[in-house]
Amino acid sequence: MTVIESPQTGVAKKADTGIIDCDIHPLPKNAKSLHPYLPKRWQEHAEHFGGHLRQPFIHTTQYPRSAPLICRRDAWPPSGGPPGSDLDFMREQHLDPFNIINGILIPLFSNVASERNLDYANALATAHNDWQVSEWLDKEPRLRGTLVVSQDDPAAAVKEIERCARDKRFVQIMLAPRSSEPLGRQRYWPIFEAAEAHDLPLGIHSYGVGGNASTAGGWPSFYMDEHYATTMGGPATMSSMVLEGVLERFPKLRVVLVEIGFAWVPSFMWRMDRLWERMRGEIPHLVHPPSHYVKRNFWYTTQPMEEPSRPNDLRRTFDWVGWDKLLFSTDYPHWDQDDPAYAFNVKLTPAERRQICRENAEGFYRF
Amino acid sequence: MLQPLVSEKKIDCDIHITLPSTAKLVPYLDDYWREQVTTRGIDRLELTSDISNIGPAIRPDWKLGADVQTIQNAVLDRFGTDIAICNCMYGAQAVYNADLAVALCRAMNDWMADEFLSKDERLRGSVVLPWQHPQKAAEEIERRAADRRFVQVSLLAGGDTPLGRRALWPIYAAAEAHGFAVGIQAGTAYRFAPWTNGWPSYHIEDQVSQSVGIQSQLLSMITEGVFEEFPKLKVVLTDSGVTWLPPFLWRIDKLWRGLRMEVPWLKRSPSEIVSQHVRMTLQPFDGPDDAQLVQELVEQIGEHMLLFSTDYPRWNFDGADAAPLKGQPELMRKLRTENPFETYARLREDLT
Numbered sequence: 001m002t003v004i005e006s007p008q009t010g011v012a013k014k015a016d017t018g019i020i021d022c023d024i025h026p027l028p029k030n031a032k033s034l035h036p037y038l039p040k041r042w043q044e045h046a047e048h049f050g051g052h053l054r055q056p057f058i059h060t061t062q063y064p065r066s067a068p069l070i071c072r073r074d075a076w077p078p079s080g081g082p083p084g085s086d087l088d089f090m091r092e093q094h095l096d097p098f099n100i101i102n103g104i105l106i107p108l109f110s111n112v113a114s115e116r117n118l119d120y121a122n123a124l125a126t127a128h129n130d131w132q133v134s135e136w137l138d139k140e141p142r143l144r145g146t147l148v149v150s151q152d153d154p155a156a157a158v159k160e161i162e163r164c165a166r167d168k169r170f171v172q173i174m175l176a177p178r179s180s181e182p183l184g185r186q187r188y189w190p191i192f193e194a195a196e197a198h199d200l201p202l203g204i205h206s207y208g209v210g211g212n213a214s215t216a217g218g219w220p221s222f223y224m225d226e227h228y229a230t231t232m233g234g235p236a237t238m239s240s241m242v243l244e245g246v247l248e249r250f251p252k253l254r255v256v257l258v259e260i261g262f263a264w265v266p267s268f269m270w271r272m273d274r275l276w277e278r279m280r281g282e283i284p285h286l287v288h289p290p291s292h293y294v295k296r297n298f299w300y301t302t303q304p305m306e307e308p309s310r311p312n313d314l315r316r317t318f319d320w321v322g323w324d325k326l327l328f329s330t331d332y333p334h335w336d337q338d339d340p341a342y343a344f345n346v347k348l349t350p351a352e353r354r355q356i357c358r359e360n361a362e363g364f365y366r367f
Numbered sequence: 368m369l370q371p372l373v374s375e376k377k378i379d380c381d382i383h384i385t386l387p388s389t390a391k392l393v394p395y396l397d398d399y400w401r402e403q404v405t406t407r408g409i410d411r412l413e414l415t416s417d418i419s420n421i422g423p424a425i426r427p428d429w430k431l432g433a434d435v436q437t438i439q440n441a442v443l444d445r446f447g448t449d450i451a452i453c454n455c456m457y458g459a460q461a462v463y464n465a466d467l468a469v470a471l472c473r474a475m476n477d478w479m480a481d482e483f484l485s486k487d488e489r490l491r492g493s494v495v496l497p498w499q500h501p502q503k504a505a506e507e508i509e510r511r512a513a514d515r516r517f518v519q520v521s522l523l524a525g526g527d528t529p530l531g532r533r534a535l536w537p538i539y540a541a542a543e544a545h546g547f548a549v550g551i552q553a554g555t556a557y558r559f560a561p562w563t564n565g566w567p568s569y570h571i572e573d574q575v576s577q578s579v580g581i582q583s584q585l586l587s588m589i590t591e592g593v594f595e596e597f598p599k600l601k602v603v604l605t606d607s608g609v610t611w612l613p614p615f616l617w618r619i620d621k622l623w624r625g626l627r628m629e630v631p632w633l634k635r636s637p638s639e640i641v642s643q644h645v646r647m648t649l650q651p652f653d654g655p656d657d658a659q660l661v662q663e664l665v666e667q668i669g670e671h672m673l674l675f676s677t678d679y680p681r682w683n684f685d686g687a688d689a690a691p692l693k694g695q696p697e698l699m700r701k702l703r704t705e706n707p708f709e710t711y712a713r714l715r716e717d718l719t
Contacts, residue, residue, distance in 0.1 A: 066626055179564045182572070213559035215583035216576060217529045222590045224626045225529075225583070228619060229563055232579050236562035239575045244568055263614035271608050271653040272575055278424045278682055279571040306617045309638075313613065313667060336625055 017354055018101035019340055020361035022301045023205070023258050023329035024094070024143075026105050026136060027069070029081040034110075037127035037134075045120055052116045054180075054211035062209070063223040067335045075333030083333035087139055094332045095142055098340055101358070102367060104144045104171060105136055106205050106258065113151050113176035114209040121150035122160070129164050137169045144171045144365070146203055151175050151183075154190040161191070165198040171365045172201045172256070176208030177233030184240030192250045201254040201299075201364065204237055206230050234260030235268050238298065242272065245285040247293040255298050256364065259331060262300035263308075266320040269294050295322065299364055301329035302356065303338040311346040327364060328357040373718050376449040378707040381605045381648040381676035382442055383419055384453045384483055385431040386475060391482075395474035400467070409467070412458020416525070416555045418574055418606075418681055419456075429680035435486040442679040443489055445687055450707075450714070452491045452519060453483055454552055454605060459495060460523055461556035468497035473507060476517075484516040491714065493521035493550050501537045508541035518713040519548045519603065524577060525555025530584040531591030543597040546712035551584060553577040553606035578608035578653065582615050585645065589619070592632040594644045601710050602645045606678060608653035613667040616641060642669065646710045648676035649702060650683040652691050661691045665698075674710060675703040 028034055035043045055062045067073060069082055075093065077086035084090065095103060107128050115121035128148040136143050147170045149157035164170050173195050175183060183204075195202055207230070213219050214229035234257045241247060241255065272290035280286065300321065308314050318326065331337040340357065348356070361367070386392070389410040393401055403409060418424045419431060432438040443451060459471035475495045483490050494511045496504040511517045520542050528534060530551065542549050554577070560566045561576040581604055594600060616638040623630075623637050633640075647668075654661045665673070677689045684691070692698055708715045 066629075177564060181565045182562060182567045183564065185568060208564075210564050212563055212565045214563055215529065215587075216525050216555060216559055216561050216563075216580035217584045217587065218525075218527070218559050220529045220583070220587045220590070221532070222626075222629050224590050224619075224622050224629055225586050227622055227626070228586055229583060231618070232583070233563050235579055236564045236576070239562070239572055240564070240567055243572050243575070261614075261618060263617060264611065266655075267608070267610035267614065267653055268575075268578075270610060270655050271578055271651075274651060274653055274683075275424075275571050275574050279421065279574070281423055282569050282571055304621065306614065307621050308613070308617045309620075313617075316663070317614070 017358060018099045019328060019357045020367070021098070021100045021103045021330050021332070022256070022327045022361055023303060023331050024103045024105055025084050025332065025334060026107055027082045027084040027109055028131070029085045034127045034131055037130040038123055042120060042123040051111060053111055053114055053209045054116065055209050063226040065223050070335055071333050072335055072337065087136065091140070100142065102142055102144060102361070104146060105132060106146045106174060106203065107132065107148060108205065108207050111209060112148050113174070113179070115150065118150055118153040118156070122153060122156045125150045125160050129160065129170070133167065133169070145169050146171070147173045147200070149173060149191065151188065151191065152180055154188055157191050158194045161194045161198060161200070165200060170200070172203035174203045174205055176210070177204050177206060177237040177260070178208030178210045178230065180210040182240035182244070183237045184242070184244030184246050189246065189249070192246055192253055196250045196253050199366070201256055203256050203258050204260070205258040206233060206260045208233065231260045235264060238268065238294065239272065242290045242293045243283055243286065245283070247297045248285055248287060253297055254364065256301060256327060257298065258301045258329065259303060260300070261304070261306065262302070262321050262326060263306040263317045265294065265300070266317070299325050299327055301327045302343065303329045303331045304336050305338050305343045305345070307345045314344070314346045323352065323355060324360055326356045327361045373708070374704065376718070377447055377703045378675065379442070379446065379448045379451040379677050380603065380674040380707055381650070382438065382451045382453055382679040383432060383681070384438065384455050384479065385419065385433045386455060386457045386478065387433045389471070391478055392471060392474035395477040396470055400470040412462070414456055414458060414461060414554055415557065416573060416577070417456050418553070421570055424682055425680050426682035431680055435483050438679070439487060442677055443487065446677060446689070448489060450489055450491060452493060453479065454493045454521055454550060455479060455495055456523065456552060456554050460498065460526070463499070465497065465500035465503070468499045469503045472497040476507070476511060480514065480516070490516070492517045493519040494547065496520055496522060496538065498522055498526050498535065498538065501535050505537040505541040508538070508545060508547060512545040515713060515717045517547070518711045519550045521550045521552060523552055523554040523556060524580045524584055525557065525559060527558055529587035531587035531589070531593050533591065536593070536596065539593055539597045539600055543600045546716065548601040548603050548711050550603045550605050551581060551607070553581060555580060577606070578611050581607040582611060585641070586619060589633070589637050589640055590630050592630070594640050595632050600644060601712070603648065603674065603710060604645065605648045605676070606651065607647055608651055609647050609649065609668060609673065610653045610664050612647065612672065642672070645672070646674050646706065647672055648674050648678065650676050650678035650689060652683070654691055658693055665692065670698060670701055671706060673702050674706050675699070
């Protein structure tokens, strides 16, 4: 009889030097949790009108997903409230057992980046940032914040960056790749200027409702298509920022693509280079081949980890993307989160593991 | 000249012929449409998304293949080609008036047969489809089925609706019934933005987007169950780029494992489906300069997946060596002969 040991999920190995988790999603306990951080006018707006997005449904995403709130079923806190809303439970279920020495919060819940009412979006952005400070960063020193801005109002976004940047616990500025226009277009450049000036990276997390079809071929039927299409906001944004010249103008800008995958990058880089060889006359502002900017300015979080059937293909992908470009992330508490014990479908040396799970993020976020 | 044995035939699975003007179609239109296109000046419907219309993307020693002599000189004779499959792209596939699309596509296929297929026996055709009206598109497939020189039907990577949508299934039913491969060419009618985040500033960005557009279309065909419904169907991705395939399959296999409840008709993993039903033309390969690395990528992709192509007249390579694979005659034979015969049922049946 074969005895299968139960998996030691969530149990950190003694030798583990700790993990930096670059993608944790907090949620508010209820619909009024942000009210203390909103002016009265916007509290009333939230209650009477609510958000205004470019999508058919008021309360849910365009495609029915795989689980309520896209979350793990065991992540609902015993205290009540949705997954990711209870700090104690997050410590108990996630931060402590995985030996997470730093976790980066990425609040997605109000679709601030996609809100059509820009004044409301600006109020929400400020509320998200103050809420992060009071409810999370002040209470748990392992956590770091992500600066939420209203990207379609770049002047206001810059003001919000100026307001928050002195709190060093904010380690990045979040933008949605599924923007209402490609992010490399010049209307967004004031945000990049502020990011570079404050040495704050851009955390471009897979999300957003920009109003364009999910794919160039239109609206597919299934969440499975939509999930893939969302991640293709990554190449969309990379192509735009590289080819429209953002990284020529702001050479020190650091961009991390979060929850967008990384295995697509080598092929995509080669494709951009090949087309640039022929069509560079159209974009003379680009002094170097596109791959130059990709290699210099882009990083990637790991979840959802690629799982090639031949494990060595993953190792080769790391070679091509760059071992120094990968930042470990779990996506807690979402349904497709990666468990650090099982995420890598290939054997890594302790040094390689430490590099991806900790050191790269320490360098990238200047911890 | 003696024909080489079937097992030695060199097949180029993607060359592009160019319809220079609607005027060429006038002889093939009925009275109503002849008058319409003439009096209204319905002409110059070249597609914005067709890279053949971007001068620097055309090989300097080539020009557009608007007549058979140009193609003979530039590609057929020079590459020792025994068979070349022609693709053609024009506004017929993008006009919003479905009746006009039907008339123009039918005329384009007549024109292709008269001006190319009848003038050089090495040429084979891809049937241009008025996919704006799927039922009429299926009728066009029926109409061409008796002409064995047409071996493929042709769709673009972007049209009215994702390619897996059931409204388009009459096209796949007709293609399967008559043994046509379904070719999906890079190119879009711009019903939707090239990227999920909208309309970029530059042509090059649209061109970069095409490989992702094709990925989404392939995924749509998989998830909707096209290959379960039409088990003999072959899809050929032309000008799609090649090297994106392995990471795409890793990703969608993983998605399928997590989300198969949503698409319960898929009994096999997406990578198994693709391996059986989908092939890609070789150019553009979108690879690195390093030959060793190219070899490694071909192993990842699978030799059986690739069909030799020059992608004439687009500029993907210099000289007369179209393959990024050096010194591998056996592999080249597979790409030029064995894989195409396995893919194009009508070609196989016609020549054996």
